[in-house]
Amino acid sequence: MWIIIAVIVIIAILIGLGWVVLTQRQAAAQAVDFSLAKKALMDEDIATDLAAARKVALAGQALQNFQETEKIYRDLRNHRFAAIDAEINRAMQLSAGLNVWKTRKSLQSLLDQMTEAVSLQKQVVSGLESIQQENKMQRQAIDQLHGDFDDITERLTAMNNPYGPSAPALLAFLSDEEDEYQRYHELIEAGDRVKAAQKFEEVGMIAGQVLDYMQNLPILFTAFNEKYLDQINELHTSWLDLTDRGVVFAEGVLEDALSEVDDLRLQGLQAIEGLKVKEANTISTTLNQKIQDLYDLMEEEYQAYHRYFKQQERVNTEFDRVKEQNHSLLLELTYLKGRFILGHEEEDRQSSYHHDIEELVLSQQEVQRALKEGSQTYSWAVTRQENWLSILSQLDSDQVALYHQIEEFQPALQSAKEHTTAYIDQIRGVKRSLERRDLPGLPEDFLQKFFTVSDEITRLDEAVYAGEVDLDDVQRQLNIVAADFDTLKEQAHTVIVAADLAVSLLQYANRYREQNEEVAKALKVGQKLYQVDFDYDGVIQEMKPVLQEVEPGAFERLQKNQDPVLL
Structure with missing residues (x-):
């Protein structure tokens, strides 16, 4: 019995050893495959393409993309591939032994590193292609700008050019760009690619600014010279029209505000003349908001003007009611006083309500006088009206309560x-x-x-x-x-x-x-x-x-x- 068990154990051990040997040989073969795959990655012509891209006259975004791509490639060549070589050697050593688990772990690490290396290499290739495309597009833009130089110059010197006061400075800027462009070609012809690349970067920056000016300055000039000017004139006309209708504005507010926005408009034109696009945009934003505030102010006072007269009818109705209530209370208390002892300050309360009504009369006279003199606005008057209505509502409630109280005497x-x-x-x-x-x-x-x-x-x-x-x-x-x-x-x-x-x-x-x-x-x-x-x-x-x-x-x-x- 023991002999049979021993034979079975020996057979199992032999089978196990055979499986281990076979598995480790397969691992060694996989390690060789990884080595070949890594060699294939290193044999690609990326280094040559990078060297070619480095020689291209790069500028702007293309230069930033090149620097990022080159950084990734250096990390790949100097660190990633070295780490892969070390892991391949480790896998080969482990495959010569019997530790299948460590060998498999090493192979998995190799797979992860190779996958990441392939991804990074694809990113480098894609980056180089993008660099070439961006550089090509930038060259085309600069070449087109040079080709359109005469046409642009003609537009800038025209009587009704869309650039307004910025035309002289923009023309000088464009001439500088053309001079730099010619210098760039001279360097190319001379074979000085390093200086050509530097000059191309300068030309690209100048060209970018020119294109930005050409795109934004007409929009800004139109806004300051037409849109805002029309709005200021419209505000001035509306102000005079509303004033003629009887709408009251706070003294000096609109004059000062209109003067301020016109000054801002002129400052915007000066910024345009000096090619200060950012400053002009900031002024435009501020000016637009101030003009909108003036429109809102006029609308508010116009609405308050109408609301005042409409609301005054309600004030008059409420006022007449509480005044009549107070008079009725006076008559009723006079009658009751001859028959009853008034022990709850009924007369004092009626007198207090009468005083409040007289105060309202004075307040209304004050508002009417201020509106007639133009010393206060209708929005201010509407606020006073709302206060009156609140007082009148309370008076109505209090006087009705007092009336109900004294009508219970009899x-x-x-x-x-x-x-x-x-x-x-x-x-x-x-x-x-x-x-x-x-x-x-x-x-x-x-x-x-x-x-x-x-x-x-x-x-x-x-x-x-x-x-x-x-x-x-x-x-x-x-x-x-x-x-x-x-x-x-x-x-x-x-x-x-x-x-x-x-x-x-x-x-x-x-x-x-x-x-x-x-x-x-x-x-x-x-x-x-x-x-x-x-x-x-x-x-x-x-x-x-x-x-x-x-x-x-x-x-x-x-x-x-x-x-x-x-x-």
Whole structure:
């Protein structure tokens, strides 16, 4: 058994060794392939193409592209390829051993480096092609500019040239460019390619500036000489027209602003004359914004002019309403003052509202005078109007609230009179109800309460029928009467119930008078409490125990059989 296992293990080891040897041989072959691929990359004629591009008269963007491309190629030749050679050697060494994992890792690293090297080499090739194309296009542009020299010169010297005051400086600049262009060709013919490249760069820069001037200066000249001039004239005409219509502008604002924008326009023309395109563009941006601000200002004042008159109608309507409200309040308070005591500063409030209305009148007169004199604008007047409307709205709300408050005086007084009459009738009813009971008398505490409430009702009656009614005092007195009268009714009901029960107890106990001495004594005391002291509750307390003693349940039965009491 052990022999079979040993044979199997040996066979497995031999198979494994065979797989390792085969895999490492394949790795060695792949390393050789990478070496050949790297050699193929190095054999390309990129170095020759770079040398050719370096000899070309480069300038501008083409020069920047060349420098970037050359930097990439140097890194590729000096570092990347060297790193690839080192990794190839390492892979070859590893493939001679048995560490398959390290060998595969080295081959993967080689693959990554070769892939990146191929990508960079393609970038270099593409960059060289782009350089040639840009250089070709730049040459064509310079050659075309040279070819159009006579035509451009003719346009610059024409009477109505599109370059305006910049024409002389631009013509001189163009002549310098032509001189440099001729010098460039002389260097080419002389075979001095280094100086030719330098001169070409100078020519390219000058040509670029010339083309930039030719493209931008006519646009700027048209803007300053036509567009902005037309807008300034339009603003001036609009200003005069609006002023004739009655629109008011702040004194000196438009004159100064129009003078400032015209000065800026002239500064822009001076910048153009000196070929200062950047400065002219900055001035143009500023000028355009200031002109737009002036248009906005005129539009704002024009709209405010119309809004003022339209809004003034609303102001007048609101003003007439609050003024009429205030007059109505004055009349109503004058009438009420003869009948009521005004205890909540109603007159002071009406007077305060009247003062606010007078202040509004003065404010409107001030605005009208300022507009007539032209010392203030309609936009300012509109702001004042909006403030008036806010004040008028608050006045309307406050005066309506005050009117609602004082219009309740008469209904409140009438309601108090009705309540007073009702309380007088009710206390008389209580009195009659007690008199119908034919009681020997009433308890002292009840009588005190009765007379107190009667006096309170009398004071209430005097208050509601006074020459000048104090509604606050009437309301306080009414509240007192309402609370005390309820208590009085409860006490009257209690007295009558107790008196009826006392009578029943005395009458019922009288049947046991001869039979029970305790009942006789209690009956004697109870009769005194009833007839002399008018203490009906005392009668009940006296008779209840003895009656319960002689006849249990009699008290509860008598209490249950009492007739309901209605006042």
